[in-house]
Amino acid sequence: MAPIVPRATLDSLAHPATAPGGEALHFESQRIDAGVLGEDDAPTTYTFRWCNQGRKPMIITRVETSCGCARASFSKAPVAPGSCTEIAVAYHPKGRPGYFQRKIFVYTQLSDKQPSAVLELTGRVTPSVLPTAAYPYVMGSLRLKQQAIRIAGTRIQTERIECLNAGEQPLAIRADSRLLPAYLRFECDPAVIEPGKRADLVIRFDPAQAPQTLPRQLPVMLEGLQLPPGQRSLRILIGAQE
Known part of the structure; x- marks a missing residue:
């Protein structure tokens, strides 16, 4: 029998506390609804745009996703106060029919353990019409x-x-x-x-x-x-x- 994971532990993994100072990353939207995709569709890329509203340059050190089907790309160049940049997330629907809700964890120099922001990509994949x-x-x-x-x-x-x-x-x-x-x-x-x-x-x-x-x-x-x-x-x- 698989071990029972406490609900509090599961919730902390899905909704981790963000690093102090993470509010400097101001996203136009932290959630994107991809709508309906087809399982046979090519990967689609979605853009999360953000601006540095803090007083110091911000550097994205890494971006992790809750599934390998969502792959992020970003720049590690410092973002000066008042400047904006973006994180691109490509979603691969092949082999993943049904509703999806993927988390994207954005880490900066503020903390290596706590994300500075948590994004979300949702949508639904219709099953392939081909075998x-x-x-x-x-x-x-x-x-x-x-x-x-x-x-x-x-x-x-x-x-x-x-x-x-x-x-x-x-x-x-x-x-x-x-x-x-x-x-x-x-x-x-x-x-x-x-x-x-x-x-x-x-x-x-x-x-x-x-x-x-x-x-x-x-x-x-x-x-x-x-x-x-x-x-x-x-x-x-x-x-x-x-």
Whole structure:
């Protein structure tokens, strides 16, 4: 049985006492309602603007959030009295349907243990209309059920990787033929994946075209995705599973 945490302890974590002098950070609003977001939406950034109403420069030393789905960015440059700046918080809705209430704890040179201000981001995420949970491997808007296949290397073999276009634009997925050996062929079936539709990435192996000694694995670099090479490659494992 999980230990029972006293209510007073829970309340102090959700509503911590702020550092003395924290009132110098004057926010236009300490709470932003994000409204309704879709689980398939790209991360949205919200801005908390504040001004230094104190008599000394203020420096934000760190910003913590109550969930990794809310990611803050800010400047550590001193903010002079009377000057203003902002804290940007990006919310990532993927995998988090339902109502959300995230706390943002702003720390300054006033205290390393107590936040100088506590902000709040709220909203609601509607569930995905696409079955993206069944496709755990992400390459931009292309989602895959797996990112590697195994080929015996001794017989003609065809393997398929089921994928889904979770984006809003058609995808024409190809393989970089310069990196593909003669004994491997790649195609996408169908050649163009419409938004919200499924497809198969097909890899065919022909032993008649293969050398006697095969590598243990090979990368297949996909084209048609606006991603760095390391984020758009499949792995072909060759030989019996060890």
